[in-house]
Amino acid sequence: MRNEQGLQTVAVHAGETPDPATGASAPPIHMSSTFCVDAPAGFSAHDLGPDSPYLYARWSNPTVDMLEGKIAALDGAEACLATASGMAAASAILFTFLSAGDHVVVSDVSYAGVAELARDTLPRMGIEVSLVDLSDPANLANAMRENTKLVHAESPVNPITRLTDLAAVAKIAHAGGALLSCDCTFASPIGQRAIELGVDLVMHSATKYIGGHGDALGGTVSGRADLIKRMRIEAGIHHGGIMSPFNAWLIARGAATLPLRMRAHQEGALKVAEWLEAQAGVTRVLYPGLASHPQHELAKRQMKNTSGMIAFQVGDAARGRALAERMIEKLEMVHYAVSLGHHRSLIFWMDTAGLLASSFRLEGVQAEAYRTFAGDGIFRLSIGLEDAEDIIADLARVLG
Numbered sequence: 505m506r507n508e509q510g511l512q513t514v515a516v517h518a519g520e521t522p523d524p525a526t527g528a529s530a531p532p533i534h535m536s537s538t539f540c541v542d543a544p545a546g547f548s549a550h551d552l553g554p555d556s557p558y559l560y561a562r563w564s565n566p567t568v569d570m571l572e573g574k575i576a577a578l579d580g581a582e583a584c585l586a587t588a589s590g591m592a593a594a595s596a597i598l599f600t601f602l603s604a605g606d607h608v609v610v611s612d613v614s615y616a617g618v619a620e621l622a623r624d625t626l627p628r629m630g631i632e633v634s635l636v637d638l639s640d641p642a643n644l645a646n647a648m649r650e651n652t653k654l655v656h657a658e659s660p661v662n663p664i665t666r667l668t669d670l671a672a673v674a675k676i677a678h679a680g681g682a683l684l685s686c687d688c689t690f691a692s693p694i695g696q697r698a699i700e701l702g703v704d705l706v707m708h709s710a711t712k713y714i715g716g717h718g719d720a721l722g723g724t725v726s727g728r729a730d731l732i733k734r735m736r737i738e739a740g741i742h743h744g745g746i747m748s749p750f751n752a753w754l755i756a757r758g759a760a761t762l763p764l765r766m767r768a769h770q771e772g773a774l775k776v777a778e779w780l781e782a783q784a785g786v787t788r789v790l791y792p793g794l795a796s797h798p799q800h801e802l803a804k805r806q807m808k809n810t811s812g813m814i815a816f817q818v819g820d821a822a823r824g825r826a827l828a829e830r831m832i833e834k835l836e837m838v839h840y841a842v843s844l845g846h847h848r849s850l851i852f853w854m855d856t857a858g859l860l861a862s863s864f865r866l867e868g869v870q871a872e873a874y875r876t877f878a879g880d881g882i883f884r885l886s887i888g889l890e891d892a893e894d895i896i897a898d899l900a901r902v903l904g
């Protein structure tokens with residue numbers, strides 16, 4: 505007897521049922537912003553309960569509910585909140601669980617938007633922020649304080665693919681009475697089972713792998729039902745950064761093929777990463793699925809799929825910039841553009857000096873630790889679903 509469905513089945517069916525009104529097999533898009541109720545109802549966010557009817561689309565909407573059910577099931581969590589973007593998901597976590605006087609530990613390298621929010625906005629709100637290299641759990645143990653309420657990790661970290669041992673940092677965060685959130689965008693729900701590893705709040709930019717087609721912005725946070733309810737009231741209903749039903753529909757349509765796509769992204773990435781490693785002009789390739797990745801053993805232990813994100817170096821910053829210019833001019837298929845996780849391959853040059861000065865603002869050992877992975881700069885390459893041989897042929901045009 506199978507007790508639990510496999511992830512491919514979950515991706516296709518979770519959250520969905522044939523439409524009771526019409527029998528439609530594909531989920532309908534309910535664009536309605538308001539709903540006719542059959543009894544007088546309270547209009548406070550605090551009146552929201554599990555049996556509340558649909559009232560107003562900032563509270564809940566059937567199409568967004570459908571996506572939330574699917575992502576909660578894929579993450580293996582009790583509940584999920586869908587948000588307007590990945591940044592809205594990160595803000596939802598930070599501004600629901602932190603207040604003035606609290607302390608938060610944030611990974612010293614993270615998605616640039618989260619990095620800047622942690623450095624600029626949180627201190628302005630009276631929140632104490634420690635920026636910590638979480639790839640060594642001992643650093644977290646040293647950073648914990650009496651008032652640490654939240655630890656925010658990211659694994660693999662954008663853009664350098666550095667990993668955090670999530671089970672180890674979960675133990676330390678929980679021993680100190682803090683929640684652990686992790687931005688799992690690079691891994692997707694298929695790449696690592698973050699809830700099983702002890703993460704309380706799993707966030708994804710659904711704009712990336714979950715949606716998978718580069719046509720809709722969105723974010724998700726999954727976790728225990730009580731935590732998600734607090735976020736729904738504060739971040740969803742009060743701050744208002746909810747996902748539109750149309751985007752929920754597009755992202756759910758993408759999510760149905762997520763397990764299949766992740767397998768193809770991983771297969772393509774491994775082939776391209778191995779090819780890159782053999783190129784004379786490439787000085788370093790970072791891909792968790794390669795034996796040469798400094799944390800390959802942790803990747804094997806923690807990740808079920810090493811995804812399609814590769815970082816590689818070509819020498820000093822001048823060489824990187826020149827190659828970026830050549831790519832913009834000469835690449836015929838791979839798009840020179842930000843974002844990741846799409847069916848189209850995307851590449852972007854990220855200069856270390858610029859990033860350290862603008863987003864990360866790291867010095868001393870932390871800056872050195874970043875340079876250990878990134879050198880003077882990296883190309884962040886998101887392997888799409890094209891044939892690996894064609895991606896390689898396009899890259900050979902500029903690297904050969």
Ligand SMILES: *Cc1c(COP(=O)(O)O)cnc(C)c1O
Pocket residue numbers: 589590591592615617658662687689690709710711712721722723
């Ligand atoms: C893109 C990204 C985000 C932000 O997501 P948006 O949907 O663009 O707001 C957050 N974290 C990571 C790791 C990302 O790659």
